[in-house]
Every structure is written in C-alpha cells, then in structure tokens.
Amino acid sequence: MAFSFTADERQEIDRIRARYPDAMSATIPLLHLAQRRARWISTEVVDEVARTLELPRVHVADVVSFYTMFQRQPVGRHLISVCRTLSCHVLGGREIIDYLRQRLGLGDAHSGTDARGLFTLEQVECLAACGTAPVLLVNGIYHENMSLEKVKSLLDSLENGSAPATPVMEEPATEAAALEGGQ
Amino acid sequence: MAEFICFPALASKNRASLDHYLEDGGYRSLKTALDGIAPADLTALVKASGLRGRGGAGFPTGMKWSFLPKQTALPVYLVCNADEGEPGTFKDRDILRYAPHQLIEGMLLACHAIGARTGYIYIRGEFREEAACVERAIAEARGAGLLGKDILGKGFDADLHVHMGAGAYVCGEETALLNSLEGRRGLPRTKPPFPAVVGLYGCPTIINNVETLAAIPPIVAHGPEWYVGLGTPKSPGSKLFSVSGHVRRPGVYECRLGTPLMDLINGDCGGMREGRQLKVVIPGGSSVPMLTAQEAATLTLDYESCMEHGTMLGSGAVIVLDDTVSIPHLVQNLGHFYAHESCGQCTPCREGTQWMHRILDRLVAGQGKASDLDLLLDICKHVSFRTICALGDAATGPVKSGVTKFRHEFEALVR
DSSP states (O other): OOOOOOHHHHHHHHHHHHTOSSGGGGHHHHHHHHHHHHSSOOHHHHHHHHHHHTOOHHHHHHHHHHOTTSOSSOOOSEEEEEEOSHHHIIIIIHHHHHHHHHHTTOTTOSSEEOTTSSEEEEEESOOSOGGGOSOEEETTEEEOSOOHHHHHHHHHHHHHTSSOOOOOOOOOSSHHHHHHHTO | OOOOSSOTHHHHSOOOSHHHHHHTTTTHHHHHHHHHOOHHHHHHHHHHHTOBOTTTTOOBHHHHHHTSOSSOSSOOEEEEEEOOOSTTOOHHHHHHHHOHHHHHHHHHHHHHHHTOSEEEEEEOTTOHHHHHHHHHHHHHHHHTTSSEEEETTTTEEEEEEEEEOOSOGGGGSHHHHHHHHTTSOOOOOOSSSOTTTSOGGGSOEEEEEHHHHHTHHHHHHHOHHHHHHHSOSSSOSEEEEEEEESBSSOEEEEEETTEEHHHIIIIITOOBSTTOOEEEEEBTBTTSOOEEHHHHTTOEESHHHHHHTTOOOTTOEEEEEETTOOHHHHHHHHHHHHHHHOOSOSHHHHHHHHHHHHHHHHHHTTOOOTHHHHHHHHHHHHHTTOSSSSHHHHHHHHHHHHHHHTHHHHHTTOO
C-alpha cells in the first residue's frame, strides 16, 4: 500500500529538519513520524522517507534494520511490549510473558500476533523503569508495577472495549503546543 | 540515609514547571556564570568539584571538557546522553520528568563553558512522555528568554533540541550515540580521535550524561568545595542510585558518596521482602561484577570501595536479589541481553556474546557439560578489551563473577 506524508506531517518534517545541519539526522525522527500513523515500517514507508530526505533507500532500510522500535511487520491493534530483563524478570515479568504467549495462542514463539490481529506481543530489553517492575508498554505507553491479575484485566478491557483503547500517544507537534498542554 | 541534596525536585516529583524551578532558585547559577565566570574558569570550577561522569564510566567531567581543541573554526556541540538503558538504571528518567529545567540549566552552563551554541538531548525512543516533559520545559525556557538568542540579555546564544532514539542499548555508548544522532546505525566509532576533537558532524563535541549535567547548577550555586564535602576525598559529591529487585521500597535515592550500601538497602529501601535473605547485589548496573551478601556488607557507595571489592559504581544501578534467585538463571538472563544488544561490529563481541548465551541456555536447560564452566570463562578472556567499545567487556561482568562466586550452583546443573 502506498504511503506518503500528509501536509501536516510535511510541516512537522520542516520543523524536524531545521534542528539539524544535515538531512540524514532526520532519518530516525521521520521513521518515528511515519510509524506513528502506519504502525509499522513497510517498504513503501522506507521509500517515502528516502524520497523525502533525498537519501538512498538502502540507507533508510539499513537504519530500520538496526533499531528494535521499528516494526518490520504489521502489528495487531494493540502492541504489547513486555520487558524481559533482570529486575522485571525476577518480579513476575516471566510469568506475564508466559501468560500472554498462551492467551494469544503463540505456541512456542516468543512473540507474535494473535489470530484476530488484536494483540501483538513482543519481548523487549530493559525499559529503564526497574523500580516499578514488572513493566510493559501498550502501544508505547508505560504500564508499571504490573501483576498477572492486572495484565489479565488490562487485556480483558482492551478486548471488550470497556476501557478506551489505549491511544497511540501523540507527541506534541510543536513546542508551543507542548507548552499549551502543560498549562 | 538518603536525602535529596542536589536533586530536590526528585523528592517532591511535582515541581517540574519553570515557575516552580524559579521559586526554588533555578537559573541563578546560569545568571551568576553569565555575569562573571569566564568559560575557562567554569571548566576549572567543575574540575575542582571532582564531578565524574554519572552515566557509568565515571570519567572526570571537567577534564573531559578540557580535551576540546583550544582553537577551532568548527562549531562545538554539546550532547546530553539520555539514552538510559543499562539494566537496573532509571534515575535519568526521573530527572527528565521531575527536574527538566535543572537539566536545561546544566546544559546551558556546559554550553557556556565549552563554547557550544547548539545542544542535543538524545533520549531513548521509549521515553516519549519524558521527552514531552523536556520539550515542554524547553518551550517554557525559550518563552522566558532563558534559551535561544541573547539569553538573560547577556549576549549569550544557545539552543537545545530533543532527539529520540529508537531502541538500541549500544547507543548509550557515546560514539554510537553520535552515529545514531547523525541518522546512521548506532555503531561505536574507533577512538582516537575522541569526540572532543572529532565528534558530531566531524566537529568537536562533548557528551555528558543527564545526571552529570544536572549536577552542575548546584555545584555552581554552592561552590566546588561544598560539593567535594558531600562525598569522600576520592569520590566527591553525591550520586543518584536506582534501586530495584527484591527490596521493599525500590526507587531512586540520592546518597552522599561513601554511604554504606547496607544503609541504603536496609534503611531507605526498607530491607528485603518478608522472610527473605539477601543473596546477591549488582551495585552499578548489569555490566558490573556481582557481589555476594557477605561482600556487599562492607561496601560503601563510592568509586574506591567498589574498586576494592572488585566491582564498579557504574551508573549507580543497585540490583538487589534475595535467596529465591538462581544465579545461573540470572546470568542467563543477562547473557541474552548482551547477545541481543551487541551491535555485531566486532567479531569477539558478536560471536562471544552469542556463544555465551547458547552455553548458558543449555546449562540452565540441564543439557550442559562440566567443561562449559571453564569454556564460559575462557570466552570472557577473549572478549574483554578486544573490541571497539565496552559492551563486550560488560557482557563478561555477570558471567565471570557469577561462575566464579557461585560455581557450585553451575556445577549442580551439570552433575
């Protein structure tokens, strides 16, 4: 499916590019911007980012392949990223991962999407929130001090829509908007 | 007991706004510096304070600054390393959320000292809310004439920008971070040249951790002697500690350097969980050698005591684990981490971390051999200090200390 940046996104891109003396520095910010809407980085997204920054597409593809936050396959409606590193692991993170694998019917796989395309589980390394372990992200939003019970009810509410679907968090488009949001 | 001395906003957690920061005396150090501390004198002041890099390496900050070329036609850049990712570490997150103006003031002071007019704050990609806090503070500061052109009417120009990472532990290494900021894969660069000479876009660049930069305003406000007096003769100042694991009250605590580790664990953190005994402490982030409970009993939180105990203060990430933990499982967990995070550039690290990971997996699965224990130690020998960056060496920290200090637990798996 074709992907191209919208007019609003192009304005945001102009602001991003103004921060750097070199267009290449905007590669990761533009990939984030694209993924915010597209939810994963398809070859069409790579093409659009390369075209926009006038960079070789192999450069953009290379960058995408290096960073774990760039999804290289479509993800389900809710992306659940569970920390698997030490402090989370010993405080219940392992049980949460096992529960999610089972609930999503992933079999032996440690990550993947359920048959309905509702949830994608990924195991991630340390999220730098070890004091509130175990920790997971739902569509990029931190959920801390989790427990098996909390995870069950979180998934239940996401599944039956009784809780608002956790939005993909919008970053403030401008610093002025950020200021407004803070007052 | 811990007390918030240099980072008071981390105690209240609700004084992040510009108004609060100004009420608490914020930006006075910047005014003092712009009024009458010459850049070279500010560098000398930071040197005299004994401040060391709080990201993990512990390199003296003032000395790092003094490595910049005395004369250059190129722009000088300041980069704040907010790519917090060393397992166990979560202190910078609190500074970004609760004290963003203290970081901005620290960066402006550093810009003044090193002659930088542009600073980038490289924040790990997952910290979106934290980045929004910093963006908000930057907008407030700009609106108040504290950032941009002619700051405080003193003819000083400096601007700061947030740059988000995208998930790669290795980008916390300062030259990998520069490559990432330039829009490339985060591969560490060979050194020399050091970033102070050839850094961002080939220009002289200083990279400092969030906590390091945010410690500068109180140092300027109270003077270097005051800061030195907070710590020990060899480890001046105070430091933030991220405590996690099996304690009753995990969290971020500020301690004077030289504080006994057990005071932090049993005092502020409330001791171990009910009915459990301390088994092992990793005092400085997952990369540093672990300490047995007996070793931990005599450790004080400073650079020299850590060295005497054969470990490191690192990022101040204290992972405290009780007697429910199996050391082979612990080492396996971290073995997976390093194998996953190796950037693959250097053969000893790329292959060594994978081998160690596979051997640890088979040991824990009960399919190991008695010879695997020495094989692990042998691999460590061939990874340590044979790579461009410290990640390979970091990967050996938990393996060497785990296999050596808890060998009986590994042997029990191969009987």
